[in-house]
Amino acid sequence: MAIVDKTSKNWYAVDTDDDIFIGIQLPFVMDNGQLASTKTTLEAVKQNVLNLCNTEMGERVMQPNLGVRLKRFLFEPFSEEIVIQIQNVIVESMKYWLPFVKINDIKVKMSDNDSGDFRNAMNIFVDFSLSKDPTTHESVEITVSS
Numbered sequence: 001m002a003i004v005d006k007t008s009k010n011w012y013a014v015d016t017d018d019d020i021f022i023g024i025q026l027p028f029v030m031d032n033g034q035l036a037s038t039k040t041t042l043e044a045v046k047q048n049v050l051n052l053c054n055t056e057m058g059e060r061v062m063q064p065n066l067g068v069r070l071k072r073f074l075f076e077p078f079s080e081e082i083v084i085q086i087q088n089v090i091v092e093s094m095k096y097w098l099p100f101v102k103i104n105d106i107k108v109k110m111s112d113n114d115s116g117d118f119r120n121a122m123n124i125f126v127d128f129s130l131s132k133d134p135t136t137h138e139s140v141e142i143t144v145s146s
Contacts, residue, residue: 005052023047042130045101046138050128053142068093070144074120083108090126102131111145121145123141 023044055067068089076082087106094101104127111121127139 032104042136042138045098045128045130046140048098049094049101049128050140050142052093052141053124053126070122070124070142071146074122074144074146078110086122086124100128101132102134104128104137108116 051110052066053068053070053076057067057069057073058064060066070086070089071087073082086108090106091103094103105125106127107125109123109125111123122144124142125139126142127137129135
């Protein structure tokens with residue numbers, strides 16, 4: 001049963017039942033014969049951030065504006081200007097699709113490995129918190145490769 005905590009300034013529902021799950025982890029993983037699920041709001045938001053950043057615009061049917069166009073930056077010369085553009089694209093997309101997420105920091109690195117499958121790759125680290133609970137922090141790493 002969900003309980004609404006109205007004692008804090010930014011209140012939101014907190015589920016106290018340990019058998020209730022919020023969402024499904026992606027990619028799909030089986031856990032004890034069931035799909036692995038997210039238990040907390042922060043875990044579900046982490047999955048949402050990963051899914052949003054790993055989705056290219058136009059990839060989702062009936063949602064052509066969902067996603068972040070990160071692959072277009074792979075073959076650009078790596079510079080401070082490109083880093084700022086990548087950060088802006090992520091911030092704008094998250095403002096629209098995940099307005100309840102506060103981005104604390106975005107770091108962009110190009111892959112140092114010039115061999116194998118990840119010759120043209122960049123790693124993006126997004127540190128975020130929930131707007132309703134800024135004391136909680138989580139981060140995700142997104143690898144974009146050709």
